[in-house]
Amino acid sequence: MMDNLKIDHTDGIVTVYISRPEAMNALNLKTLSELIVVLQQAYEQPDYRGLILTGDGEKAFVAGADIKELAALTRDQALAFAQNGQRLFKLIEDCPKPVIAAVNGYALGGGCELAMACHIRIAAEEARFGQPEVNLGIIPGYGGTQRLTQLVGRGKALELMMTGDMVTAQQALSIGLVNHVVPRVSLAEFTRDMMKRILAKGPFAVSQVIKSVNAGYGFQDAGYAAEAENFAACVNTHDFREGTDAFINKRQPAFKGE
Numbered sequence: 001m002m003d004n005l006k007i008d009h010t011d012g013i014v015t016v017y018i019s020r021p022e023a024m025n026a027l028n029l030k031t032l033s034e035l036i037v038v039l040q041q042a043y044e045q046p047d048y049r050g051l052i053l054t055g056d057g058e059k060a061f062v063a064g065a066d067i068k069e070l071a072a073l074t075r076d077q078a079l080a081f082a083q084n085g086q087r088l089f090k091l092i093e094d095c096p097k098p099v100i101a102a103v104n105g106y107a108l109g110g111g112c113e114l115a116m117a118c119h120i121r122i123a124a125e126e127a128r129f130g131q132p133e134v135n136l137g138i139i140p141g142y143g144g145t146q147r148l149t150q151l152v153g154r155g156k157a158l159e160l161m162m163t164g165d166m167v168t169a170q171q172a173l174s175i176g177l178v179n180h181v182v183p184r185v186s187l188a189e190f191t192r193d194m195m196k197r198i199l200a201k202g203p204f205a206v207s208q209v210i211k212s213v214n215a216g217y218g219f220q221d222a223g224y225a226a227e228a229e230n231f232a233a234c235v236n237t238h239d240f241r242e243g244t245d246a247f248i249n250k251r252q253p254a255f256k257g258e
Helices: 029-044 067-071 075-093 110-117 132-136 144-152 154-163 169-175 184-199 203-215 223-235 238-248
Strands: 005-010 013-018 050-055 060-062 099-103 106-108 120-124 128-130 166-168 180-182
Touching: 005 029, 013 029, 013 184, 029 075, 050 060, 050 110, 050 184, 060 099, 060 110, 067 075, 075 110, 099 110, 099 184, 106 110, 110 128, 110 144, 120 169, 120 184, 128 169, 132 154, 144 154, 166 169, 169 180, 180 184, 203 223, 203 238
Parallel strands: 013 050, 050 099, 060 106, 099 120, 106 128, 120 180
Antiparallel strands: 005 013, 128 166
């Protein structure tokens, strides 16, 4: 039983609603620990085929970290706090199943970092993004300095993090922070449709795409070498043989994730 998350598991798609409406869905330690449980299940359970992360309600995706918890931290506690958050967000980034953020409202601070850790970001027209930590005299601690730079480039990332400015969904789209912007009423359907398109592909191949792309940005520097290795790994799979045979014979493939 989750206190701060609501879970819907339908047709292999697990939609996770971050639900702390009294705090605009801010990430506290309890919420982070519950997210870790969900991510571990995604890694381990074959019926978790893809994850959608979104906020409960219409106002906020995640409005940031819990400021009350932040304010009480010692230096050592703050270091552990950041490291724990980074580990969770790396679990999201490295998840072999596709993870899509459906950003329904404010995605600020830790909420923006959470969205950036996902593989794809879909934003409602009303969504707002930002890393406003400098307004509190701190900096992003959950990987925001790295992922924002990777997504939007060094100059724009520095501007957003040093000013603490928010950007609209359309501005986020123009700088590459999000993949698509849709009307709020279409957000859930649009996101599920994209997830279904991904899940119709070879699961092993999808996992290797994630792994290969992340290799160039994570702890491995040799992204091209990793891509070649992972490409080669696909060739020994049932799904590769099935996919190529289906293409040649103009039929729908039946992938097994093997």
